Amino acid sequence: MTTVRTALVTGAASGLGALAARRLAAAGWDVVAADLDAGGLAETARRSPNTHVRHCDVADAESVNALVREVGAVHRVVHAAAVGPMVPALEQPLQDVEHVLRTDFLGTVHVVRATLPGMLERGRGELILFSSLAALLPVAKTSAYAAAKAAVNAYAEAVAAEHAGSGVVIRCVCPRQVDTPGFRSASSADPAATGRMRGIPPGVVLDAVDRSLAARPAHDLYVLPDPLTRVVARARRWFPGPTARLVGRVTASR
């Protein structure tokens, strides 16, 4: 038998994290599924002898450090934990803004600082950081979320630059809306703000990550998982003004 590899999945109680944890468990990885939602975690790990659930708040550095100390060598990190409330910037209480930044941005920093040193020591590892298309193209009601995810992208680029050629592969995944419980509740509460779009299936996003790990060079940081995400990201780069106006119209609240 081949040696068992260990994956750490954050945000594993629902959505992308839950599916990532299940697919890795199916593939025979030893999976540490971390989240704050114990009920959701239990569902993810149901009848999976190789999935181990852990309570972890990524916003709390010590919580992440304690978990990684306990787990030991992690070969792949899938960092999916995030929050994304849709609120107009001036209506969002400051403490909510801080909560979003602490969870989404500092959560990523905590996970990277806890797991990357071990990977560098071993000279290999895969660090999958989930960001969002909102990081490249913020829209109304996503100010804190988009700012946090833009910070994730900048942080990932800098960290990847510092450790190019180290054998550790870093991916920053920027999907448009993904059909997860989080997105569904946001879009049913405010269909206009999400552009009345249907999210892409989480499996499509994870397939794109798998293809990127299998076939793309190590320095290819960004994963834009579906054609619409790629079109919008490119249009934003080459025609920033018209793209922002068009997307603004699509997601305008009425």
Place this chain on the structure above:
Amino acid sequence: MPPDAAPAPATHLIQGDRVTLPVEIRDAAVASAMFPVPAAAAQAVIAYSGLEVARPLPGRAICSLAFVRYADGDLGPYHEFAVAFLVRGAERVGAFIHWLPVNQTFTLEAGRTIWGFPKEMADIRMDLATRTKRCLVRVDGRTAIEMHVQPGIPMPPGRGVPSVDAYSSMNGVTRRTPWTVSPGGVRMRLGGGAYLKLGDHPVAHELRALGLDRARPLSAATVDRLRMTFQEAVEVRP
């Protein structure tokens, strides 16, 4: 058509956990291929079941090979490879499951205990994210089977939920398991579309004797999203 009698929901204790039937699979991905094989030789392979291979073409039986990733279902997440032969059933054609390696212990015990499926532990690698889907089955460190399935043409969504019978035979007891499948995202091609390489395992040797090493399939298919249910097995007395 008399509907199957509706008994009280059966439960089985597996690894200390109660599994209630029907077992539901909510999200699986599949790649499969069907190969024509000499009927007499195939019949000899499954003779222990007391069943008879279906012969859709003169002198030919059908061997169906598939690999499946179970992401969300009542038996937990796991990988599986299936070696099956189409057989004549009482009412409809069924699939006799000859070998069913899996890579997780919960489903191993559940499959053997509940339905008598010939599950065996194996190391099963899959690549389902690429256009050509690949699977490598290794048992005790040795390659048993390697299969690749190429992308076919998208099929329109099917109407209704097809019912199939899965047959199994363990320790001299042959069973029939009513089984429904509800596929989404199906791609199919006729004549080719799969690559099969057989390795070193008793079942691989059996398949090689049927002429399957590097054989060309009748058809190949991939399914992105498959939902299934498995009912309680009933004993079959041929």
